[in-house]
Amino acid sequence: MSVWIAIGFGALDLVESEYAADGFDIVVVPATPGGPVFLLGEGAELWRRMAAGPVTVASLSAHEQEVARGLAEMGLASGDEGHPSRVRELNRPWLVSLFHELVYALISNVAASEGIDILFIKGPTLHAQGLRVREHSGDVDCWVRPGDDRKLAGAMEAWGWTPLFLPFTGTTVTHSLTLVAGEWGCAVDVHTSFPGIGLPPTEAFEALYAGSEMRLFAGAMARTPRVPEHAVIAALHDMRPYDGVPAGASAIEKSEFVLRRGGRSVLPVVSRLDAGFVLSNPLERVFGQEAAPFKTAAAPRDWGMRLETASSRRHFKALRLLPIRQRPAVLYRLVWPHSDTMRIAMGDRSATRLAVLRARVRRVGVSVRKLISRR
Template structure:
């Protein structure tokens, strides 16, 4: 008798969920590119049996056999017990959005298949660690080694995510690459560094990966930072300038609160990431006795740029930090973004080349006026 096994890039038991119609019992991401499949009725019964190794007696049940063949065609069942996408568990969602949890699982599976080390940061894990009140995040954040962001973006294209290629994408200047969501409705930010630290991106990721803890998303094993490391990242996020505006007192207090919640272990993490310059103010409120040791800390090399209010001028100043071999490409992207990038900016994936051309011309004019006004 032929044996089949449940498969997918993540699956969740929705039988007790109030976020979907009552008849849907299981959500599974197939092993072939496509959106999650919602199973109900006999299809859900059979898939659940395959996932729990209680295979139905297919030789004597033609109805079940037909369902299994359909599941196989949909990328939800396999015949090989050692298949990397085999699933043998069906957990209930722990995120408020089951679709977001499936994105975490899918991203981890794609990264693993591509040989990419990855750690998920921010988002609902902060809530699970008692570091923030808000549970849901609108996007998914992960961290990889420099260069792996481009590889991961390429691997996610077939699943419906489009990379937002910016002037400094692929250099050491930009800290993350945004993957714009298609029908999944959940953007992904792929970090290769984090604003506010002086540690080299490779060293920072090594600390992150070596200390990471396992966490399951939709039945797929992934990795997230330990509490003290995550608190430092959260504080750095709060202290980041926005459009050249320094963090508010509320932001400093928020960063102080999360550092205090994680305990004194954050000081060691701050030292290893060389983030004392940016976090000195919140440390004065959370651990005043150690804050003075950072009085002479040096700022990250791009911190002055982040305090520049004019985006056009900030971009031009940033060029001097770009390796020489990438400067021409970055300058071209600044002045004349790719067609794909402009379509994303226009929120029109079908924008004609004529529309894109005039949008580019308008963008150049706006930037020129801003630069002229600064003189």
């Protein structure tokens, strides 16, 4: 080995951040599973040189070589100039939360290492595009092809995220898989579809991915929807029923706002995604007669299920949407949830198998009593 280079799954320059007051110069997500590493002093100075480098071993003092080896042990440096996680530039944060920006970079790099195409939706990008007033989001939303959600979830477990497997996970009924935050404190929603879009999930992803744009998060280039597509996604999010209750006046106003900001270019996007049924009301308010064709759009096949207020009836309707071969496994998980899901529900990630078993039995008992009371 003759040189050192900087590596990482995301990095930010902290010179003008609140962390600079504590002496920190740089924060880096290592290229191996672990939390963000804050660098200061000679470690930060050497890593910065490596990012601008490569830095030759011969140019380093014995002490600097020891520092370089320490950085390498932390997954922040390498002697391989062709390392896939090489960092060549250092940018300052643009999100309100630098930890969230690092999560974007981390997910982008993990997805790339797994060969997963990924699109980041909603969140601070909406603000950057002028589609939302609020800057910050509490979690990170991304979109992948059906099937890649489980693959990404498996890869993210090593970094501290736990997938919340629900009974309908892996079917067309569930639109996203939630990765529950560990020490990073930022949950991730991995979408494979979006409520209100009638186009089949894979086709919808391909359409949005093909027309996406690049955006930088903590040194990592990632794809986000363009303004018209993102406006439609945000409007659909506002128009979703919650616990079976249709969108109210406030939600419709928010949808109107974002569609107006998106401009007339949203109309062909709505057509392409077959989202006219859900958005017909706010579209008509914003675009008048231009939106008239959407008044006769057909409802998405799962919309009736989403408008059920009772979970039992919602589950029954959801089951009917599934191929018969998938129903037994879903029924089993409705009665007997995944062990990690139970631990999350219990609020105890370290719960023993016996404790999980008891919680499952109690859950079945509660469900039986509810069914008897409704007879």
